[in-house]
Every structure is written in structure tokens, then in C-alpha cells.
Amino acid sequence: xxxxxxxxxxxxxxxxxxxxxxxxxxxxxxxxxxxxxxxxxxxxxxxxxxxxxxxxxxxxxxxxxxxxxxxxxxxxxxxxxxxxxxxxxxxxxxxxxxxxxxxxxxxxxxxxxxxxxxxxxxxxxxxxxxxxxxxxxxxxxxxxxxxxxxxxxxxxxxxxxxxxxxxxxxxxxxxxxxxxxxxxxxxxxxxxxxxxxxxxxxxxxxxxxxxxxxxxxxxxxxxxxxxxxxxxxxxxxxxxxxxxxxxxxxxxxxxxxxxxxxxxxxxxxxxxxxxxxxxxxxxxxxxxxxxxxxxxxxxxxxxxxxxxxxxxxxxxxxxxxxxxxxxxxxxxxxxxxxxxxxxxxxxxxxxxxxxxxxxxxxxxxxxxxxxxxxxxxxxxxxxxxxxxxx
Numbered sequence: 221x222x223x224x225x226x227x228x229x230x231x232x233x234x235x236x237x238x239x240x241x242x243x244x245x246x247x248x249x250x251x252x253x254x255x256x257x258x259x260x261x262x263x264x265x266x267x268x269x270x271x272x273x274x275x276x277x278x279x280x281x282x283x284x285x286x287x288x289x290x291x292x293x294x295x296x297x298x299x300x301x302x303x304x305x306x307x308x309x310x311x312x313x314x315x316x317x318x319x320x321x322x323x324x325x326x327x328x329x330x331x332x333x334x335x336x337x338x339x340x341x342x343x344x345x346x347x348x349x350x351x352x353x354x355x356x357x358x359x360x361x362x363x364x365x366x367x368x369x370x371x372x373x374x375x376x377x378x379x380x381x382x383x384x385x386x387x388x389x390x391x392x393x394x395x396x397x398x399x400x401x402x403x404x405x406x407x408x409x410x411x412x413x414x415x416x417x418x419x420x421x422x423x424x425x426x427x428x429x430x431x432x433x434x435x436x437x438x439x440x441x442x443x444x445x446x447x448x449x450x451x452x453x454x455x456x457x458x459x460x461x462x463x464x465x466x467x468x469x470x471x472x473x474x475x476x477x478x479x480x481x482x483x484x485x486x487x488x489x490x491x492x493x494x495x496x497x498x499x500x501x502x503x504x505x506x507x508x509x510x511x512x513x514x515x516x517x518x519x520x521x522x523x524x525x526x527x528x529x530x531x532x533x534x535x536x537x538x539x540x541x542x543x544x545x546x547x548x549x550x551x552x553x554x555x556x557x558x559x560x561x562x563x564x565x566x567x568x569x570x571x572x573x574x575x576x577x578x579x580x581x582x583x584x585x586x587x588x589x590x591x592x593x594x595x596x597x598x599x600x601x602x603x604x605x606x607x608x609x610x
Contacts, residue, residue, distance in 0.1 A: 297333075316331065321370055349468070350477070353483060386437040
């Protein structure tokens with residue numbers, strides 16, 4: 221492969237932002253694309269194959285546009301732009317950046333950072349009910365909160381209602397001291413964190429005292445009709461089918477509902493069915509309900525989180541059991557017994573459980589002869605099966 225040299229202009233004032241501290245982002249680009257980057261003043265030299273050099277140039281152009289808009293480039297921006305190269309969608313990085321939902325109390329803009337998040341935000345704007353399903357770190361709850369607070373500030377809804385099932389993550393905490401609010405607050409802390417960051421503690425406290433913002437466990441939704449409200453159900457994978465049905469039937473006029481959950485992190489008792497699983501199967505064909513499935517590519521936390529999620533996905537795919545194999549094993553054993561019985565002129569009724577491959581029992585033995593039918597139980601001696609004869 222021939223090595224080419226590509227030159228491009230790079231504004232000096234954006235060079236550090238684009239390449240990161242100690243050129244960390246430049247090294248990431250070099251490692252992924254197999255190129256060499258050399259900066260001299262406002263000139264950037266790219267050494268590599270024709271295709272790799274062109275890809276590096278396209279990625280750096282997009283990062284430069286982000287920097288010129290005042291964004292602080294992060295490793296997530298660089299990694300995501302690189303991941304979009306095979307589909308030639310790296311320009312989506314700057315297109316997504318144009319969509320600002322709102323600003324935090326410190327003035328930091330809240331925007332979708334991936335195509336999946338952009339689809340999620342657009343779906344919330346268009347649909348009455350939206351399911352946001354995906355792994356940890358994909359911004360499901362945070363973006364829903366930002367959309368809810370924006371709708372509240374714009375008088376599109378009169379109140380915000382935040383709820384989640386009060387289930388411990390694999391631990392039994394037992395008795396919790398204090399009044400009712402003190403008991404449920406630990407379960408709802410993630411919702412409070414987002415409210416404080418976006419709305420501010422003072423504004424949140426005032427609106428909560430007026431009843432305009434309500435944070436409550438899912439159990440308290442029974443019997444209510446929620447009109448003109450922005451409702452967020454968080455950690456929906458921990459609901460039962462009955463709870464999910466109860467929640468979805470609370471919705472009144474002028475309301476918008478966001479349901480978030482991670483199907484890979486359920487805290488329900490072993491063997492229990494998740495209400496989120498059932499809802500996704502039952503409601504997937506209703507027009508006014510949107511289902512947005514985020515993936516490990518949409519993780520916007522530390523890049524290591526994305527690698528952890530991807531590693532767990534691969535592990536779970538490798539360890540999935542195949543129930544069909546069990547049934548085949550049982551059927552093979554059944555066929556063998558039936559053939560043996562047929563040779564001896566006997567009719568055998570076989571019972572068994574496909575969950576336990578190879579296990580079957582001779583429940584009743586019918587001896588058939590020309591002179592008549594006999595129904596005698598099978599007898600067992602010294603571990604062998606033989607049948608009583610007249």
C-alpha cells in the first residue's frame with residue numbers, strides 16, 4: 221500500500237481542544253486509522269494510505285466545526301466520529317450538535333450526542349408515549365428530564381411527575397428511619413440529581429412545595445388520573461406486568477409519558493416477568509407509542525463504560541441456552557422406547573418433561589393379544605424393565 225501525504229489547515233486556537241491534553245485524541249485517531257499526524261503551526265500533515273488519510277481528514281474537519289461552535293471536545297466525540305466512518309455518517313456529529321434541548325443552571329447546553337439519542341429526543345417531541353430502552357449511560361433518564369423541564373418552562377404542561385419502583389438493587393435494606401419522604405428519597409435520588417443540575421435547587425424546592433413537581437414511588441400511582449403532565453417512569457425493568465398496566469392506564473389528556481429502562485439490569489426476584497418486557501411486546505404496533513432502542517454505541521459516560529457494556533453483551537450472547545436442543549434429546553429417547561415396544565407387540569404410553577432432556581417414564585403398559593386386551597402395570601426388577609405376561 222502506498223503512503224500519501226495530505227495537508228490541511230488547522231486553526232492554532234482550536235488545535236489543543238481538538239487533539240486533547242498531551243495529544244490524547246490525536247493518538248486515538250492515529251491508533252484507529254493507522255495514520256500519523258504532524259502539526260506545524262496552523263498546518264496539519266496526515267501520513268497514511270489514501271483511504272485512511274481521507275477518513276482522518278473528515279473526522280478532524282468535524283471536530284474543528286464542533287470546536288468553532290464553542291464545544292469542549294471530549295473523548296466520546298472523537299470515538300463516536302470514528303465509529304461512524306464505516307457508514308460515512310461522521311457529518312452527523314455536527315448535525316446532532318445543532319439540537320439544544322435546554323441549559324443547566326450553570327449555562328451548559330444539554331444536547332443529544334449520538335444518533336440514537338437524537339432519535340430518542342425527536343420521538344419524545346412527536347409521540348405521546350415513548351419507551352427509551354438501552355444500557356446504562358445512554359442518557360435515557362437525563363434527556364427525558366431535560367425534555368420534561370423544557371416543556372414545563374414553556375407552559376406545555378402544568379406539572380412534572382417522576383416515579384420509579386422502590387426496589388433495592390439486590391440488597392435487603394430492611395427498616396429505614398424517618399417519615400415517608402425520607403424512606404422513599406434514597407430510591408429516587410437519581411431523579412433529584414438531574415432536577416438539581418438542570419433546574420437548580422431553589423427553583424426545584426419552590427415548585428415541589430407548590431405541588432408542580434412530584435417525585436413518588438410507582439405504588440402511589442394507583443387510582444389517579446394524570447392530566448396535563450409530563451410523566452417519567454424510570455427503571456421500568458423493575459415493574460411487574462400488573463404495575464406497568466396500572467401505570468399506563470393512569471394517563472389523561474394533555475400528558476406526555478416517558479418510560480425508561482435497561483432490560484439487562486433487572487432487580488426483580490428470580491423467575492419474575494418484567495412489565496417492561498411485556499409492554500414492549502404488547503404495544504409495539506400502536507402508532508402513538510414510540511420505542512427507541514439505544515445501544516452500547518450511545519453510551520456517553522466514560523469510554524470504559526461503553527467497553528464494559530459491550531463485553532457483557534458478548535458474554536450473555538455466548539452463554540444463552542438453547543431450549544430446542546432439550547426437546548430434541550427428549551424426542552430421540554421417546555422414539556427409541558416406542559420402537560422397542562412396537563417390536564414386542566406392546567403399546568406404551570410415555571410421559572416426560574422436555575425441560576429435563578432424556579427423562580421419560582412408562583406410565584401405563586397395555587398388553588395386546590389376539591385373544592383380548594390386558595392392562596397390567598409394568599414391573600421392575602434389578603434395575604431392568606420387563607412386562608408381566610399372562
